[in-house]
Amino acid sequence: MAKRDLLSMDDLSRADVELVLDTAESFLPVLHREIKKVPTLRGRTIINLFYESSTRTLASFELAGKRLSADVMNIRARGSSVDKGESLKDTTLTLSAYSPDIIVVRHPQIGACKLVSACSAASVVNAGDGKHQHPTQCLLDLFTMRQALGRELDGRSVAIVGDILHSRVARSDIQGFLMMGMEVTLVAPPTLLPHEVEALGAKVSFDIADIREADVVYLLRMQTERQDAGANFIPSLREYAALYGVTPERLRAGQRVMHPGPINRGVEISAAVADDPETLIEQQVESGLAVRMAILYRTIVGMDERDDEEGA
Amino acid sequence: MTAEQMRRTLVRIAHEILEKDHGAGTLAIVGIHTRGAFLAQRLRGLVGEFAGREVPSGELDISFYRDDVASRGVLGAVPSTLNPVVKDTSLPFEIDGATVVLVDDVLFSGRTIRAAVDALFDYGRPVRIQLAVLIDRGHRELPIRPDFVGKNLPTALKERIEVRMTEADGVDEVVVVRPPRSTD
Amino acid sequence: MTARLWAAGGKAADLVVRSVRVVDPQEGLDEVRDLAVARGRIAAADKATVGKDLRVVDGRGLVALPGFVDLHAHFRVPGREDEEDLVTATAAAAAGGYVAVFGMANTDPVVDTAPVLRSLAERAQREASVACGFFAAVTRDLAGRQLTEMGELAAAGAVGFSDDGRPLESSLLVRRALQYAKITGRFVAIHAQDASLTQGGVMHEGAVSARLGLVGLPAVAESLDVGRALEIAAYEGGRIHVCHVSVRGSLEHIARAKQAGVAVTAEVAPHHLCLTDEEVRSLDPDLKMNPPLRPEADRKALVEALREGLLDCVATDHAPHAQHEKEVPFEAAAFGTIGLETAFAAIHTACVLEGDLSLSVLAERMSQGPARIAGIPVPTLRAGAPADFCLVDPARTWTVDRQAQRSRSRNSAWAGRDLTGKVVLTVAGGRLVWEDVG
Numbered sequence: 001m002a003k004r005d006l007l008s009m010d011d012l013s014r015a016d017v018e019l020v021l022d023t024a025e026s027f028l029p030v031l032h033r034e035i036k037k038v039p040t041l042r043g044r045t046i047i048n049l050f051y052e053s054s055t056r057t058l059a060s061f062e063l064a065g066k067r068l069s070a071d072v073m074n075i076r077a078r079g080s081s082v083d084k085g086e087s088l089k090d091t092t093l094t095l096s097a098y099s100p101d102i103i104v105v106r107h108p109q110i111g112a113c114k115l116v117s118a119c120s121a122a123s124v125v126n127a128g129d130g131k132h133q134h135p136t137q138c139l140l141d142l143f144t145m146r147q148a149l150g151r152e153l154d155g156r157s158v159a160i161v162g163d164i165l166h167s168r169v170a171r172s173d174i175q176g177f178l179m180m181g182m183e184v185t186l187v188a189p190p191t192l193l194p195h196e197v198e199a200l201g202a203k204v205s206f207d208i209a210d211i212r213e214a215d216v217v218y219l220l221r222m223q224t225e226r227q228d229a230g231a232n233f234i235p236s237l238r239e240y241a242a243l244y245g246v247t248p249e250r251l252r253a254g255q256r257v258m259h260p261g262p263i264n265r266g267v268e269i270s271a272a273v274a275d276d277p278e279t280l281i282e283q284q285v286e287s288g289l290a291v292r293m294a295i296l297y298r299t300i301v302g303m304d305e306r307d308d309e310e311g312a
Numbered sequence: 313m314t315a316e317q318m319r320r321t322l323v324r325i326a327h328e329i330l331e332k333d334h335g336a337g338t339l340a341i342v343g344i345h346t347r348g349a350f351l352a353q354r355l356r357g358l359v360g361e362f363a364g365r366e367v368p369s370g371e372l373d374i375s376f377y378r379d380d381v382a383s384r385g386v387l388g389a390v391p392s393t394l395n396p397v398v399k400d401t402s403l404p405f406e407i408d409g410a411t412v413v414l415v416d417d418v419l420f421s422g423r424t425i426r427a428a429v430d431a432l433f434d435y436g437r438p439v440r441i442q443l444a445v446l447i448d449r450g451h452r453e454l455p456i457r458p459d460f461v462g463k464n465l466p467t468a469l470k471e472r473i474e475v476r477m478t479e480a481d482g483v484d485e486v487v488v489v490r491p492p493r494s495t496d
Numbered sequence: 497m498t499a500r501l502w503a504a505g506g507k508a509a510d511l512v513v514r515s516v517r518v519v520d521p522q523e524g525l526d527e528v529r530d531l532a533v534a535r536g537r538i539a540a541a542d543k544a545t546v547g548k549d550l551r552v553v554d555g556r557g558l559v560a561l562p563g564f565v566d567l568h569a570h571f572r573v574p575g576r577e578d579e580e581d582l583v584t585a586t587a588a589a590a591a592g593g594y595v596a597v598f599g600m601a602n603t604d605p606v607v608d609t610a611p612v613l614r615s616l617a618e619r620a621q622r623e624a625s626v627a628c629g630f631f632a633a634v635t636r637d638l639a640g641r642q643l644t645e646m647g648e649l650a651a652a653g654a655v656g657f658s659d660d661g662r663p664l665e666s667s668l669l670v671r672r673a674l675q676y677a678k679i680t681g682r683f684v685a686i687h688a689q690d691a692s693l694t695q696g697g698v699m700h701e702g703a704v705s706a707r708l709g710l711v712g713l714p715a716v717a718e719s720l721d722v723g724r725a726l727e728i729a730a731y732e733g734g735r736i737h738v739c740h741v742s743v744r745g746s747l748e749h750i751a752r753a754k755q756a757g758v759a760v761t762a763e764v765a766p767h768h769l770c771l772t773d774e775e776v777r778s779l780d781p782d783l784k785m786n787p788p789l790r791p792e793a794d795r796k797a798l799v800e801a802l803r804e805g806l807l808d809c810v811a812t813d814h815a816p817h818a819q820h821e822k823e824v825p826f827e828a829a830a831f832g833t834i835g836l837e838t839a840f841a842a843i844h845t846a847c848v849l850e851g852d853l854s855l856s857v858l859a860e861r862m863s864q865g866p867a868r869i870a871g872i873p874v875p876t877l878r879a880g881a882p883a884d885f886c887l888v889d890p891a892r893t894w895t896v897d898r899q900a901q902r903s904r905s906r907n908s909a910w911a912g913r914d915l916t917g918k919v920v921l922t923v924a925g926g927r928l929v930w931e932d933v934g
Contacts, residue, residue, distance in 0.1 A: 087820060087823075087824065088824065088825065089823050089824070107825065109824075109825035109826075109827040109828050110708065110709060110710055110779065110825060110826055110827045111779040111781070111825035111826030111827055111828075111829075112825040114779045114825070114826070115823070115824065115825055129825075130709060130825075130827055131709035131710075132708055132709040132710075133709070166709075168709060171707070171709055194705065194706030194712075195701050195702065195705075195706065195712060195714065196701075196702050196703040196706050197706060198703075199702075199703030199704075199706045199707060200706055200707065230695075
């Protein structure tokens, strides 16, 4: 049986996504009971190979592996032999000495996960590669939506606001949301949309007013570098906040707000909205653990479902 | 086993459960898998009727406790008998101090029961655990024995026992399926 | 001042190819006959050849074409002999049917003075199995500021001037280069790329890059710069050559310039004739090059332009890279693919077999066209001419084996692919330099 990677949303069918979300739901009771562990992946080795600093995602993957009783190793690029100029390929080959079952990779360059997968017998899970994809984020976003809006996401609408061009979260989310039958609208200044944006399959608008009809408003973080003189993507954060910042006035009652974090208060999201208990931002973080457990579990166990005929 | 036989067997098991219940802890009935859970519901109804009181019940999904997931396959491959549908676990009663009767449709190698016992202990500390099965087909691989048995049905390894229940299959019956004879 | 070629000497070939289809576009020749080589020259068809070591090759099913000439290769010497040197580059060239190859100047040190050029010439005389020529840089150290001593470099034999690898940012520099190079009669070869529009770009900017998140190289960045260079050439006069054309916008500028009588020639690389940006979805670093692979509409336009002669020649832009520079995430990988060994086979498979290009036209664009631009003797199969030809088997299917490349480097965009059409024998400068007649 060939090993199974999760490098991008291309690797999942709609049925796969639903299976992962259902599996995540099964893990929720585990996370709420006294003994928050299951012995499922005991004896397996999971290595988290993170070349970008990220407390949140790393913690989520680490805990997910441990809750499944796997042996988990974290390798951060800072302070390891990577800094001595060891190539990604060599680092991966070195890690194979530990016979990992899964390597979770976060790397600032697109194509890094592909390389790790080519150099290793382990299954590779992409925790974010450059501006390309962040499939586990998309899955936890879908899970959060399901929990909040109900299992049927078909026909629901979502507006994604912000720097689509530079966002791996956006790329994965657009693909995932469309796959689940949702209507997706992208709202951003033209400079922050890819050149042939139609290829992504979503509606496009330059006007923040167009988020009004959506069931969910998904905000992306606006990086300060985008206003830098060399880049000139936006003239200033001030103007971005004025034209695209989501404030309570721009939202309709009943709309749910999401954000992959970390948030930039006062830029893409006003303080009032950030502090509103109705947003789903906290739930996204909580979902992350169950969803990542489901992903690790499915990566090892596979996506085929068979109704158990025999008792045992 | 016909539907009528199944009904009478369950009635008998329900009586036996109550007989052996010395009140050591609160009696609770927990079913495993799809059909174990259906059986548990039926038993709960019967036991409750005979005892004249509500008996708590629940259902257990043991996918995360199976021993074959943790074992190594080639490149993380899992033996083909695996990948069960992961269903809900629901135990809406206090496990600490309970006498839990685990219910399953067919007892075979004993591994499912081992997993169920492990799962139960991750939820709490029962006073005792008993096992009720509709069919015991032999071929045990672990030292597991049932407290209550519907019918002992010795079988060959190649044969399969299919338990069908109205809740899922529209009919109540138990059949033994022999593999088709090879024609060459 | 003519372009010079250098090669190591060797035994003149004596061989006869029986019943081979001989195609010579310049001579208007396309017939099946015997082709004989006597002491390194094409012998008259009916004469029996002399010489003790007469080699007889069964030419049935094979085609004899004038030897190919590559106007754009990177030899990586001096400076990166770990990636390629003249021995391996010419071995790859020979296996690809080439009889002359020209190396670009972006080496370390840059070929920006006559002594560097002469030392390369000396090396070629020792190491090159196939004739080598060299470009000299337009500006010192490729810095884009000060012109090189074009007069001396041309006298030393440079075929032309190019800062390929780096675009010439200053319009004034482009003008001065075209003006000054007139002294030499040589041409200036332009790597057209608007620097400010291509910051950080790693693939074509389009639907595929939108999906992948890779920073794009917009088509306008090339066509804009081609337009600028050609307008200056129209204004100033002088010979200009456009390197590795990859987009339709560039073709429009070239067509207009040719119409207006500008002395412009243009080349296209095999990968732009055969592959598109869709391939990059695999994130295989061997498919990363600059200019990048473009969409199908551009590819088709390039094939048509080559057929019509709007594009004058095929040039491989053979770019060897060390393993550690390519076996990295796509974003971080070096740009370029090797191509000398596979050029004919790749274009034959993707264009000739598809009916978009005839074998005869392809031969002209790979051989006689570039030879004329370079100002070197045009390879021909006329009796009495020096033997500079290759034999191809149009029906032979083979798999490009990554590990078995004759180049020192492994980064081939065609690694692992099946191609139909193979160069099975090459005679360069009258010497038998390659055979795989099988």
